[in-house]
Amino acid sequence: MKNIIEPFKIKSVEPITFTTRDERLNFMKEAYYNPFLLRADSVIIDLLTDSGTSAMSSKQWAGIMDGDEAYAGSKSFFRFEEAVKKITGFKYIIPTHQGRAAEKILFTNVGGPGKYIPNNTHFDTTRANVEFSGAVAEDFLNEIGKHPEIRADFKGNMDVPALENFIKEKGVENIPLVMITVTNNSGGGQPVSMQNIREVKAVCKKYGLPLFIDACRFAENSYFIKKREPGYQDKSVLEIAQEMFSYADGATMSAKKDALVNIGGFLALNDDNLAMNCRNLLIVTEGFSTYGGLAGRDLEAIAQGLEEIVDENYLQYRIRSVEYLGERLISAGIPIIEPPGGHAIYLDAKRFLPNIPPEQFPGQSIVAALYIEGGIRAVEIGSVMFGRYDEHGKYVAPPMELVRLAIPRRVYTQSHIDYVIEVMIEVFKKRNEMPGYKITYEAPMLRHFTAKFEPLF
Numbered sequence: 097m098k099n100i101i102e103p104f105k106i107k108s109v110e111p112i113t114f115t116t117r118d119e120r121l122n123f124m125k126e127a128y129y130n131p132f133l134l135r136a137d138s139v140i141i142d143l144l145t146d147s148g149t150s151a152m153s154s155k156q157w158a159g160i161m162d163g164d165e166a167y168a169g170s171k172s173f174f175r176f177e178e179a180v181k182k183i184t185g186f187k188y189i190i191p192t193h194q195g196r197a198a199e200k201i202l203f204t205n206v207g208g209p210g211k212y213i214p215n216n217t218h219f220d221t222t223r224a225n226v227e228f229s230g231a232v233a234e235d236f237l238n239e240i241g242k243h244p245e246i247r248a249d250f251k252g253n254m255d256v257p258a259l260e261n262f263i264k265e266k267g268v269e270n271i272p273l274v275m276i277t278v279t280n281n282s283g284g285g286q287p288v289s290m291q292n293i294r295e296v297k298a299v300c301k302k303y304g305l306p307l308f309i310d311a312c313r314f315a316e317n318s319y320f321i322k323k324r325e326p327g328y329q330d331k332s333v334l335e336i337a338q339e340m341f342s343y344a345d346g347a348t349m350s351a352k353k354d355a356l357v358n359i360g361g362f363l364a365l366n367d368d369n370l371a372m373n374c375r376n377l378l379i380v381t382e383g384f385s386t387y388g389g390l391a392g393r394d395l396e397a398i399a400q401g402l403e404e405i406v407d408e409n410y411l412q413y414r415i416r417s418v419e420y421l422g423e424r425l426i427s428a429g430i431p432i433i434e435p436p437g438g439h440a441i442y443l444d445a446k447r448f449l450p451n452i453p454p455e456q457f458p459g460q461s462i463v464a465a466l467y468i469e470g471g472i473r474a475v476e477i478g479s480v481m482f483g484r485y486d487e488h489g490k491y492v493a494p495p496m497e498l499v500r501l502a503i504p505r506r507v508y509t510q511s512h513i514d515y516v517i518e519v520m521i522e523v524f525k526k527r528n529e530m531p532g533y534k535i536t537y538e539a540p541m542l543r544h545f546t547a548k549f550e551p552l553f
Contacts, residue, residue: 100416103409104506107154113137120468128548129464129533131473140471141508141516146439147312148194148352148359149504153404156356156397163393168384172392172399179399183334183406184311184341186364188371190378191388191395195312195350198363199225201377202308202348205370206272207231214262215275215310216254217241217282220481222275222310222348224542231272234262238292241283242495244433244444249324250289251433252280252317260299268303277310278317278340282477284498285313285437287320290328290340297343306345306367312353314340316438319411334406346370353439356401356505360394414438417513418503424517430524433498445478445497449527454479454493456532456552462499462523464551465530470519474501480535481544 115123115138127133131144142149152160164170177189192198199222207213207229218226218233226233236258241251254276263271276296278288300307318336322328328336341347345367351360365371375385382389390398404410415438422436431447449458459476466472475481478497486492501516523530537548 100413102506102509103407103413104153112140114140115471117468120471124464124467128536129460129551130544130547130549131463131467131475132545133548134467134473138471139467139473141512142473143440143501143503143516144473144475146353146502146504147350148357149507150352150356150358150401151504151506152356152358152397153400153506155404156400159396159400160393163391163396165392168386170386170392170395172395173386175399176395179402180362180364183314183337183402184347184364185338186341186346186366187368188365188375190363190365190371190374190385191390192361192363192378192382193389194352194359195310195348195361196221196225197382197389198348198350198361200228201374201381202346202363203229203231204377205373210270212262212266212271213273213275214254214259214271216252216277216288217280218275219277219281219310220542220544222277223482228541236262237280237283237495241280241286244284244431244442244447244496244498247434250287250292250320252278252283252286252288253292254288254296256292256295256299259296260302263299263303263305268305271303271305273306273308273345274300275308275310277312279313279320279438281312281439282482284433284442284496285316285440285500286433287317287324287438289325290321290336291325293340293343307343309341309344309347311341311347311349313439314349315354315405315411316415318406319408319415320438322408323415332406333408333411337406351398351401354401354405355398356405357394357397360390360398362388414505417510420510421501421503421513421517425520428517428521428524430520433496440500440502442477443499443501445476445499448499448524449530451528452530452532454483454497455491456534457549458532459497459499460533460549461530461551464533464549465523465526466499466519469523469526470515472501472516472519474499476500476544480547 209230211231431444433442445459452458482494
């Protein structure tokens, strides 16, 4: 059939509060033109993130009621541990309250001044946790991934020759691990090929370095491999995921993405000594090793979500629904990263607003306009999130200026997405009237969460 329907029925609904354009203009001013500072009940369609915003299934909600809240040795932990091990194969599974907690524990143990962490592209919290430890986060996205207008199957891949040169330059002793993010969130939600993962593993093995996977969207990445990479068409998504993790020595995961839950994550390891050190820090910062900052009911929901996420009917619907939005925007002449990614559409703010320079935050201009025009909340992934100043005070822009429209899992129907398309087209028509912005307040790290802006009229 040509039409792909949702592989689920809707059992519960949440009302949407509708607002007028004038109300939204005032709300945006009160939020200093930062969508993170908006009240959620003033948002009509919330595409700020796909993290923790999924709709849980009836079996997940049943698991909530069945959760074992024992402080130590909860049966819900053992179900959770079994579900993670089935997919990843790792020896030690350490629960955390979300992905950034796993990152904090990992990089506190392996990072520090003088250390370097290579990645295809670090996302914001990963980079922040690396840098908070005193280490340096370095990105090695392959060249084609830096060109939004070019279509390719695996634009999230790591630049393997650049990685090897970096290892030689900085020294093996200064690189505690190599990380690869699947799918590549900051790179447009683009997938990483199995071949690329194998090649990165070969470099790591050559130099005796552990390979870690940021596995937030492992199932979406596995589905792309099944559909695009030769030799995987007849393998199940679970089998592909298991092979992917077999090349790694550990993983971090925010379960708020591909485990279809509202809170939770984990750190998975094979190294005995590192696991011991990480568990010790877990107990100090998160909780005992069999709950790690989560209630037993959360562990049950994650275990069930990990079973549901590898369902290929769901993944076909998920990838196609995001692709539908991308195709409609492209047909309207709106520039995006092509092809559409797995969890989001990324607008190319450089081509959308070529008259606004990076230091005036073109992505933030689009984000503000989307909310004012139609109550849609999105997030800038460009100079606000990743811009910096060098040692001479000169502004250094990131390679791309993007706006992410992240699609929550199992939440919005096609009519919601059609509304997003209509609003997006209206904003695009008015692009010549849109101002740049300046920052009036910023925090020293992760400034995009709390920064305040003013338009430059």
